Amino acid sequence: MSTLTTTRTEPTGARALAKRLSLHLDTLPTAAAVAIFIGMIVYGEAAYGRIVQFNTLSNLLINNAHLIILAVGLTFVILTGGIDLSVGAVIAFSSVAGVMLMNAGWNPWLAVLLMVLIGTAFGAASGVLVQHFHVQPFIATLAMMFLGRGLASILSTVPERLADDSPVRSLGAQIKVYDGPKVNDVVLTPGVIIAAVVVVAAFFVLHRTRMGRTVYAIGGSEQSAALMGLPVAATKMWVYIISGTLSGLAAVVYTARLGSAQNITGIGWELDAIAATVIGGTLLTGGAGFVLGSVVGALVLGLMNVLITRDGGIPPEATTIITGGILLVFVLLQRAVLARRRE
Amino acid sequence: MSESLPIVEMAGISISFPGVKALDEVGLRLFPGEVHTLMGENGAGKSTLIKALTGVYRIDEGEIRISGEPRLLGGTADAQHAGISTVYQEVNLCSNLTIGENVMLGHEVRGAAGINWRATHRAAGETLEKLGLGHLNPKQALATLPLAVQQLVAISRSMVAQCKVLILDEPTSSLDANEVEQLFTVIRSLRDQGVAILFVSHFLDQVYAISDRLTVLRNGRFEGEYRTHELDRAQLISKMIGKDVDALKSLDAKGARRVRSDAAPLYSAKGIGRKGAIEEIDIDLHRGEVVGLAGLLGSGRTELARLIYGADRPDTGEVTMNDEKAEITSPAKALARRIAFSSENRRDEGIIRDLSVRENLILAVQARRGWARPLPRREQDAIVEKYVSALGVRPADPERPIRLLSGGNQQKVLLGRWLATEPDILILDEPTRGIDIGAKAEIQEYVAGLADDGLSVLFISSEIEEVVRQSDRIVVLKDHRKIAELEGGQGVSAESIVNVIAEDGLGDPSADTAVREEVTT
Numbered sequence: 001m002s003t004l005t006t007t008r009t010e011p012t013g014a015r016a017l018a019k020r021l022s023l024h025l026d027t028l029p030t031a032a033a034v035a036i037f038i039g040m041i042v043y044g045e046a047a048y049g050r051i052v053q054f055n056t057l058s059n060l061l062i063n064n065a066h067l068i069i070l071a072v073g074l075t076f077v078i079l080t081g082g083i084d085l086s087v088g089a090v091i092a093f094s095s096v097a098g099v100m101l102m103n104a105g106w107n108p109w110l111a112v113l114l115m116v117l118i119g120t121a122f123g124a125a126s127g128v129l130v131q132h133f134h135v136q137p138f139i140a141t142l143a144m145m146f147l148g149r150g151l152a153s154i155l156s157t158v159p160e161r162l163a164d165d166s167p168v169r170s171l172g173a174q175i176k177v178y179d180g181p182k183v184n185d186v187v188l189t190p191g192v193i194i195a196a197v198v199v200v201a202a203f204f205v206l207h208r209t210r211m212g213r214t215v216y217a218i219g220g221s222e223q224s225a226a227l228m229g230l231p232v233a234a235t236k237m238w239v240y241i242i243s244g245t246l247s248g249l250a251a252v253v254y255t256a257r258l259g260s261a262q263n264i265t266g267i268g269w270e271l272d273a274i275a276a277t278v279i280g281g282t283l284l285t286g287g288a289g290f291v292l293g294s295v296v297g298a299l300v301l302g303l304m305n306v307l308i309t310r311d312g313g314i315p316p317e318a319t320t321i322i323t324g325g326i327l328l329v330f331v332l333l334q335r336a337v338l339a340r341r342r343e
Numbered sequence: 344m345s346e347s348l349p350i351v352e353m354a355g356i357s358i359s360f361p362g363v364k365a366l367d368e369v370g371l372r373l374f375p376g377e378v379h380t381l382m383g384e385n386g387a388g389k390s391t392l393i394k395a396l397t398g399v400y401r402i403d404e405g406e407i408r409i410s411g412e413p414r415l416l417g418g419t420a421d422a423q424h425a426g427i428s429t430v431y432q433e434v435n436l437c438s439n440l441t442i443g444e445n446v447m448l449g450h451e452v453r454g455a456a457g458i459n460w461r462a463t464h465r466a467a468g469e470t471l472e473k474l475g476l477g478h479l480n481p482k483q484a485l486a487t488l489p490l491a492v493q494q495l496v497a498i499s500r501s502m503v504a505q506c507k508v509l510i511l512d513e514p515t516s517s518l519d520a521n522e523v524e525q526l527f528t529v530i531r532s533l534r535d536q537g538v539a540i541l542f543v544s545h546f547l548d549q550v551y552a553i554s555d556r557l558t559v560l561r562n563g564r565f566e567g568e569y570r571t572h573e574l575d576r577a578q579l580i581s582k583m584i585g586k587d588v589d590a591l592k593s594l595d596a597k598g599a600r601r602v603r604s605d606a607a608p609l610y611s612a613k614g615i616g617r618k619g620a621i622e623e624i625d626i627d628l629h630r631g632e633v634v635g636l637a638g639l640l641g642s643g644r645t646e647l648a649r650l651i652y653g654a655d656r657p658d659t660g661e662v663t664m665n666d667e668k669a670e671i672t673s674p675a676k677a678l679a680r681r682i683a684f685s686s687e688n689r690r691d692e693g694i695i696r697d698l699s700v701r702e703n704l705i706l707a708v709q710a711r712r713g714w715a716r717p718l719p720r721r722e723q724d725a726i727v728e729k730y731v732s733a734l735g736v737r738p739a740d741p742e743r744p745i746r747l748l749s750g751g752n753q754q755k756v757l758l759g760r761w762l763a764t765e766p767d768i769l770i771l772d773e774p775t776r777g778i779d780i781g782a783k784a785e786i787q788e789y790v791a792g793l794a795d796d797g798l799s800v801l802f803i804s805s806e807i808e809e810v811v812r813q814s815d816r817i818v819v820l821k822d823h824r825k826i827a828e829l830e831g832g833q834g835v836s837a838e839s840i841v842n843v844i845a846e847d848g849l850g851d852p853s854a855d856t857a858v859r860e861e862v863t864t
């Protein structure tokens with residue numbers, strides 16, 4: 001009700017801006033994430049140099065492609081007001097299983113397909129637990145997390161190496177797009193391209209399809225969405241399936257780049273992905289956020305690691321503290337925005 | 344209105360919830376081109392019957408025929424496919440989305456590249472226009488709208504799809520006379536196009552103005568189906584409450600005016616205002632006096648109440664209480680000064696759905712004591728017993744989660760929560776919203792009794808008649824400012840207040856539309 005005004009004049013200048021901002025208050029946290037990202041780049045360039053370079057930025061994308069994919073999946077779930085804690089464990093199980101099957105002589109591409117489908121199956125299981133057995137998303141996906149991690153450890157507890165001549169490694173192979181001076185080239189991997197396609201597709205689904213709008217509506221009020229006649233049950237199933245499937249895909253991208261898989265891979269990645277999503281401006285309570293924000297969030301986390309490595313003086317253990325600090329700032333920012341919106 | 348075949352026919356419908364038989368062999372027939380009103384007290388089963396029809400609740404027994412065919416619908420989506428649009432009792436919209444999206448959710452216009460937002464917003468604008476909401480910007484956030492306008496948006500939503508049956512469960516509960524008239528125009532035009540309309544309201548005037556046929560429920564049982572002109576008001580009321588109408592006499596009787604003491608006012612505000620909400624205003628509240636706030640939708644009634652309660656911070660002016668300067672800048676400070684505020688927004692600011700009736704009732708008392716000192720169970724029970732019976736909450740089971748109560752009964756509990764704090768000043772914003780006429784009379788009497796005992800009440804309602812009945816003094820608001828202050832008495836009636844509002848600002852041609860514009864800007 002704060003937008004009630006007593007004047008009837010057309011808004012001008014500052015008022016018009018204020019009005020535009022109040023129309024798009026939801027974008028504020030995401031805009032802040034972009035600002036922080038740019039700020040970090042500028043600071044890094046000034047303090048350590050060699051940040052605004054083709055190869056540094058290319059590597060940032062290559063090294064974080066899997067995190068971007070995970071964050072996109074979590075964005076769907078979190079937008080509905082849910083959570084998916086199983087994504088890191090799914091990566092472990094999916095990648096160990098995939099590599100072992102390839103090494104056992106399976107057709108590598110068939111194994112890759114299976115890796116993705118393992119994710120789908122885990123997502124579907126979470127979805128059924130949440131939707132049909134009314135288990136809290138936190139608990140349901142926590143159970144899936146333990147299950148995934150356990151299965152991965154049953155399969156193997158040592159690193160499983162992907163054969164050097166495995167065609168799957170081509171997904172992690174670097175492609176020089178632009179040949180700059182010395183090593184300063186623009187390089188991509190198929191993994192990065194996959195991540196980009198995932199982001200674009202997710203953006204389309206969320207903003208241009210009825211299913212996507214239902215995701216937002218559920219996050220706003222699940223009860224209202226149901227009474228509006230929206231397919232709430234199906235959509236909630238779908239978001240977990242999407243998140244699971246994308247974890248499977250992230251497992252493929254990560255394994256292809258690293259060339260090996262292990263049962264302890266991906267510990268804590270669910271939290272990185274959640275952090276990326278929240279930093280990118282998605283409300284943990286659901287209903288507001290942007291998939292592009294989550295991409296920026298993932299890049300903020302990646303860049304932070306780069307800067308800490310460059311600095312050399314900051315102990316790596318401090319990384320988590322800094323991540324926590326950034327997260328806190330964003331959560332506070334979101335609270336402020338929520339409070340304004342409620343007015 | 345020929346006696347054509349019913350498009351919806353429900354027969355022998357029974358639904359039980361744990362501990363209550365909400366519907367017991369109830370029937371309902373809806374005819375094309377007719378407005379059918381469902382009448383009954385709070386908790387009679389009206390909303391349950393509607394949800395049985397649309398499949399939100401599963402029926403235990405009975406049959407539903409749609410266009411002659413036995414059908415069971417599986418929820419709102421199914422109902423929509425069968426041509427039934429429904430607006431449920433509580434405003435069911437998503438406040439995180441825009442107005443246009445809320446109207447169009449599930450009906451977005453799609454093109455080759457997915458949803459075409461431009462066309463979707465245009466369609467939303469056209470639909471809003473039908474209800475006289477053409478001035479709203481579909482791209483604006485829904486949360487910026489006052490509750491009553493949200494209710495209109497919810498109704499617009501039901502008109503997006505072509506429907507054969509339109510169900511409106513208490514659509515008018517927070518609308519003022521103008522909005523109701525606008526809604527009725529739309530309902531009549533749909534009726535003339537052959538749509539069957541099911542309407543629920545506790546306002547008899549509205550019921551008689553719009554309906555062709557009535558079905559009366561009492562305690563979950565079918566009382567009868569009547570042509571509206573066959574049943575006069577007294578008969579209707581006695582069918583609803585199952586006893587004579589004498590009990591309701593007090594509704595019309597104008598209580599003797601209380602004589603205000605000359606003592607200094609309990610609460611006195613000079614020039615309080617807040618930019619964009621309400622212009623600088625003076626208001627005094629005395630002990631033992633009911634002050635009414637009258638004005639149209641968007642005139643600043645709720646905004647003024649929120650300022651007094653400290654829910655919003657005033658930009659200007661000062662407040663004295665008992666001749667001392669008082670800073671009331673937060674609800675906690677207001678509560679400490681024994682000011683209580685019962686909000687109009689029951690769903691978001693009022694009840695806590697999963698807590699029991701008892702927990703909801705004692706909430707404000709407990710908040711004032713501080714959470715470190717829990718209220719002893721014995722005192723809780725005393726409070727609960729007192730207000731459950733004083734307000735007639737049904738079922739009178741304090742341990743039932745409040746979300747399982749009917750809309751009107753939830754409202755009674757909310758009112759009880761603030762009464763239980765035994766405040767000096769009680770601000771009631773739409774306290775009787777959705778409450779049936781019997782209970783309304785009781786509540787009015789109760790509030791009047793409290794005032795007689797020295798409580799100071801600020802009473803807000805979009806039903807001007809009710810304000811007139813209840814108040815000793817009436818402050819009239821328009822365009823976020825005070826335009827008059829009237830002593831209640833023989834000279835003041837709903838009509839005279841409407842005239843005051845209409846005459847204000849004559850000569851300023853833009854003033855008439857100002858209220859509507861302000862809601863949008």
Ligand SMILES: Nc1ncnc2c1ncn2[C@@H]1O[C@H](COP(=O)(O)OP(=O)(O)OP(=O)(O)O)[C@@H](O)[C@H]1O
Binds near residue numbers: 383388391746748749
């Ligand atoms: N989900 C539920 N679980 C248990 N009891 C319920 C549920 N919904 C409604 N009831 C009970 O069924 C009865 C009928 O409620 P209903 O909401 O249909 O009343 P109503 O006629 O719409 O009243 P109002 O005028 O207050 O809206 C009430 O006693 C209510 O407490």
Ligand SMILES: [Mg+2]
Binds near residue numbers: 391512750
């Ligand atoms: Mg009801």
